[in-house]
Amino acid sequence: MYSLDVKASSGSYPIYIKNGLLGEIGSEVKKIYKGRKIAVVTDSNVNKFYGQKVINALNAEGFETFKIVVKAGEESKSFETLLQVYDKLLDFKINRGDIIIALGGGVVGDMAGFVASTFLRGIPLIQIPTTLLAQVDSSVGGKVAVDLPRGKNLVGSFYNPKAVFIDPLLLGTLSEKFVSDGMGEVIKYGVIKDSELFYKLMNYENSEAALKGIDEIIYTCCTIKADIVERDEHDTGERMLLNFGHTIGHAVEQFFNFTGYSHGESVGIGMYTITKIGEELGITKIGTANIIKNILIKYNLPWTLPEIKTEAIIEAISHDKKNIGDSMNFILIESIGNSFIGEIHEDKIVEYLQNNQK
Structure with a gap:
């Protein structure tokens, strides 16, 4: 396993890189999160491959989970999608002591990260990037955002995750x-x-x-x-x-x-x-x-x-x-x-x- 710490002024967080890490995600999350509820935000493509696997791993550790699946693609980085995700978090009665997991590529990571940074003025976040682009770039550094019709990432914030878990084996399902x-x-x-x-x-x-x-x-x-x-x-x-x-x-x-x-x-x-x-x-x-x-x-x-x-x-x-x-x-x-x-x-x-x- 490779690991490093990002020592940010607003709070440090670890990055873990290991083949097969997704299979250990339940126990890894339990090491850093002592609460009960977890909302997993993913997209329709990633959900088919890994959504239920992550839910099962978290449930096995006693977490109460809820999965939110958005449409795959850049169009999900929109205010329309934000409102849908906020509503589902309210349905699940997520509070500031709970946690959100962003499971997906750059679009999911950016959008779910922005949700985490703004819902109830901030919910803890974990990033599990599933694409190469997200694993090397967008999941690290705390930039979260959504798009406007006139440009990309024009509404956003800086919001660091509690951890980034990177499993390179997930790249095997990419085209x-x-x-x-x-x-x-x-x-x-x-x-x-x-x-x-x-x-x-x-x-x-x-x-x-x-x-x-x-x-x-x-x-x-x-x-x-x-x-x-x-x-x-x-x-x-x-x-x-x-x-x-x-x-x-x-x-x-x-x-x-x-x-x-x-x-x-x-x-x-x-x-x-x-x-x-x-x-x-x-x-x-x-x-x-x-x-x-x-x-x-x-x-x-x-x-x-x-x-x-x-x-x-x-x-x-x-x-x-x-x-x-x-x-x-x-x-x-x-x-x-x-x-x-x-x-x-x-x-x-x-x-x-x-x-x-x-």
Whole structure:
């Protein structure tokens, strides 16, 4: 088992990474939670594979459980879904001494986490991420949120879980597309902070080969994120580096109404695009964008910017949470493993977008 502690100012919490950990979830939860009621929030896809298994494991330890199943997909990160989940928690008579378990990928983790942070002004939370993207990124760091029609994650809070339980074996039920989706975030960690991880990923033959050592890769990514979060819990400085590729990536997701490109695919496009812009501005070492392009291709991720109205991208970028005041901030890289927060004038973005559409 790999384990680490995230030492946040608002409260520390452990991350456990172990093959087969889901089978021990009842006893593991009992070690950190002495109450009785547990609400398990999951989605329709994850529920088919793991919902009842988790309920049975918790019941075996004497917990009183209640399962809330939401529709799978980004559309569940909405106020409509929040109201439905709040109602079901009221039906179950959940109080502030009880606990919520988020069992699922990034959508469930973000939405259920936001529920936990707001219902009765705060209910304890446990994260059990079931996708690679959630295991390496969204379940760690305490960011929880829902979307608005005009942008992703625009209503949210910082709310740390009591623990994160990661079972890499759960990735065995993911389609190749969702493995690639998670690899987009894994690659991001290598680009911004760890060239050794990046080139290790480059040297794997394919995703299947990478998955054989995925527990160590997950641990590496979580360690990078924990290290950054400990220094900048509320995303006002260094933590913004974790959003490399996300500014343009979120714009791509939003333009296609969260159905054309997955999060990892969109981040891949964003990583390549902003690196190419960095090269053109003399900020990034020439050839770096091509290196990123090659690793994206290896893991079946897109890299070319689809045809999008320039105004739509600029509008989405203007709502990005890294922008403070009138500045348009982007996460940029000097080279693989070396990232920083920089400012690019809107005109340069517009010029690049107009010259590089399909």
